[in-house]
Amino acid sequence: xxxxxxxxxxxxxxxxxxxxxxxxxxxxxxxxxxxxxxxxxxxxxxxxxxxxxxxxxxxxxxxxxxxxxxxxxxxxxxxxxxxxxxxxxxxxxxxxxxxxxxxxxxxxxxxxxxxxxxxxxxxxxxxxxxxxxxxxxxxxxxxxxxxxxxxxxxxxxxxxxxxxxxxxxxxxxxxxxxxxxxxxxxxxxxxxxxxxxxxxxxxxxxxxxxxxxxxxxxxxxxxxxxxxxxxxxxxxxxxxxxxxxxxxxxxxx
Amino acid sequence: xxxxxxxxxxxxxxxxxxxxxxxxxxxxxxxxxxxxxxxxxxxxxxxxxxxxxxxxxxxxxxxxxxxxxxxxxxxxxxxxxxxxxxxxxxxxxxxxxxxxxxxxxxxxxxxxxxxxxxxxxxxxxxxxxxxxxxxxxxxxxxxxxxxxxxxxxxxxxxxxxxxxxxxxxxxxxxxxxxxxxxxxxxxxxxxxxxxxxxxxxxxxxxxxxxxxxxxxxxxxxxxxxxxxxxxxxxxxxxxxxxxxxxxxxxxxxxxxxxxxxxxxxxxxxxxxxxxxxxxxxxxxxxxxxxxxxxxxxxxxxxxxxxxxxxxxxxxxxxxxxxxxxxxx
Numbered sequence: 300x301x302x303x304x305x306x307x308x309x310x311x312x313x314x315x316x317x318x319x320x321x322x323x324x325x326x327x328x329x330x331x332x333x334x335x336x337x338x339x340x341x342x343x344x345x346x347x348x349x350x351x352x353x354x355x356x357x358x359x360x361x362x363x364x365x366x367x368x369x370x371x372x373x374x375x376x377x378x379x380x381x382x383x384x385x386x387x388x389x390x391x392x393x394x395x396x397x398x399x400x401x402x403x404x405x406x407x408x409x410x411x412x413x414x415x416x417x418x419x420x421x422x423x424x425x426x427x428x429x430x431x432x433x434x435x436x437x438x439x440x441x442x443x444x445x446x447x448x449x450x451x452x453x454x455x456x457x458x459x460x461x462x463x464x465x466x467x468x469x470x471x472x473x474x475x476x477x478x479x480x481x482x483x484x485x486x487x488x489x490x491x492x493x494x495x496x497x498x499x500x501x502x503x504x505x506x507x508x509x510x511x512x513x514x515x516x517x518x519x520x521x522x523x524x525x526x527x528x529x530x531x532x533x534x535x536x537x538x539x540x541x542x543x544x545x546x547x548x549x550x551x552x
Numbered sequence: 553x554x555x556x557x558x559x560x561x562x563x564x565x566x567x568x569x570x571x572x573x574x575x576x577x578x579x580x581x582x583x584x585x586x587x588x589x590x591x592x593x594x595x596x597x598x599x600x601x602x603x604x605x606x607x608x609x610x611x612x613x614x615x616x617x618x619x620x621x622x623x624x625x626x627x628x629x630x631x632x633x634x635x636x637x638x639x640x641x642x643x644x645x646x647x648x649x650x651x652x653x654x655x656x657x658x659x660x661x662x663x664x665x666x667x668x669x670x671x672x673x674x675x676x677x678x679x680x681x682x683x684x685x686x687x688x689x690x691x692x693x694x695x696x697x698x699x700x701x702x703x704x705x706x707x708x709x710x711x712x713x714x715x716x717x718x719x720x721x722x723x724x725x726x727x728x729x730x731x732x733x734x735x736x737x738x739x740x741x742x743x744x745x746x747x748x749x750x751x752x753x754x755x756x757x758x759x760x761x762x763x764x765x766x767x768x769x770x771x772x773x774x775x776x777x778x779x780x781x782x783x784x785x786x787x788x789x790x791x792x793x794x795x796x797x798x799x800x801x802x803x804x805x806x807x808x809x810x811x812x813x814x815x816x817x818x819x820x821x822x823x824x825x826x827x828x829x830x831x832x833x834x835x836x837x838x839x840x841x842x843x844x845x846x847x848x849x850x851x852x853x854x855x856x857x858x859x860x861x862x863x864x865x866x867x868x869x870x871x872x873x874x875x876x877x878x879x880x
Contacts, residue, residue: 301668308665316653383651391649391710394613395666396638 309405350488377459433518457543563621596764642716648707656691701732791833796853
């Protein structure tokens with residue numbers, strides 16, 4: 300099928316670019332590792348608080364931390380696309396018969412795969428800190444992180460295609476990632492929040508993902524939060540990808 | 553395809569909305585142009601910066617959607633059959649669009665695959681073009697290390713890799729050194745000899761003159777005039793000829809002889825030289841020399857200068873193409 304052929308070509312091309320400087324796969328893991336080493340001990344010192352039972356801090360904190368990585372690790376991929384727009388690479392692709400969706404999918408899938416590798420590495424680092432995980436739940440969580448990465452990458456590319464310059468892209472992406480991560484109970488549980496923040500968090504799609512992955516890590520497969528998380532993020536992923544595709548098709552005209 | 557027309561446009565028009573002080577303004581970049589490009593020719597689209605050359609080229613390559621008007625490219629409808637056009641047209645933009653972090657070979661192989669060629673054919677075509685454009689010495693290095701001329705060779709190879717019937721070249725030699733320009737001109741002529749139709753935009757008169765079979769001059773989004781370089785220059789008037797003689801007396805005699813015997817214009821004598829304008833100066837030259845010799849008025853020196861495309865541009869726009877370049 301042509302779409303699979305084209306996606307494979309674009310995926311390989313983008314992966315080659317990443318592998319040219321593989322060090323950056325690790326550099327962008329710096330933020331979550333800092334949280335793990337320098338922030339999680341603070342949570343341990345809090346004792347028992349609502350939503351963060353004493354002695355289980357790491358089990359609650361790590362799934363959220365991986366969502367944080369999924370958000371921030373992929374949020375800034377749009378910068379690489381701006382470089383490709385400026386050097387005319389995207390225009391060159393657009394005058395070939397390659398599927399427009401493949402141009403975007405080849406990047407987004409690369410970003411999601413890199414993210415998965417990072418999530419696995421972070422989890423491995425967390426195990427000596429006492430992390431106990433349900434393996435099946437962890438594997439399902441990886442799928443959820445991939446969907447979050449897919450979503451954030453699509454948003455990033457969508458704005459890159461609209462702005463075409465770096466100056467506007469960074470503040471826009473910060474404007475999205477910061478409230479979205481604060482309102483998902485990643486750093487501190489939302490159980491601590493006043494009611495209005497809790498209500499605000501209900502319209503944040505990523506808070507559902509955090510709830511879902513925490514249930515999965517704990518092995519509570521029957522929890523309805525899991526289905527909610529997958530449905531919400533899948534729908535969002537499809538919507539933002541189509542929006543990004545529309546931006547790509549409109550880029551030139 | 554209708555007859556042997558490779559490109560045919562009717563009222564092709566493109567407007568952009570631009571943000572300016574005092575609100576949004578509609579800018580008409582291409583004002584409804586009619587164009588025909590014939591099979592096998594090099595068609596030059598000549599005009600100053602901002603005349604609408606690139607916009608037209610981007611419409612023909614399906615990159616920009618025309619605001620109105622219609623066009624057929626290789627017989628395919630521009631509005632309906634974009635995939636067929638993309639598959640059969642090669643396109644080289646001004647920026648080129650090579651992936652700078654990748655090697656030339658990686659660029660070329662991927663480009664061939666994007667046109668649907670399998671890996672072994674893609675590699676075969678790549679090595680063909682590497683040899684053809686003499687890129688062996690640098691093609692395994694990342695493209696960011698290439699010189700301007702090397703990069704341009706890669707760009708054109710990228711546009712040609714799938715052996716299209718029509719090649720759109722947007723200012724292929726802008727910013728290149730004279731040697732690289734001459735090399736590229738040679739390669740473009742070779743492509744024509746192989747039967748490829750070439751649509752080339754340029755802001756250089758000498759390039760249009762030396763390379764193109766036919767030229768359309770575009771200014772402010774409108775085509776001013778179309779024709780072969782010779783035809784266009786013919787519209788300006790004749791060639792200028794200067795005969796030099798040994799003495800002022802001989803020159804005076806020559807002037808009166810030429811005035812009486814042959815159809816010349818604007819003749820004048822300055823010291824021992826006679827200046828005049830004549831149609832088809834090259835063809836007339838032997839006859840002129842013979843008639844001078846017959847009266848023992850031997851010319852010591854001869855100079856013939858043909859009108860340039862700049863004279864054409866000047867005549868139809870009231871401006872010189874060169875002035876525009878300098879302002880830029």
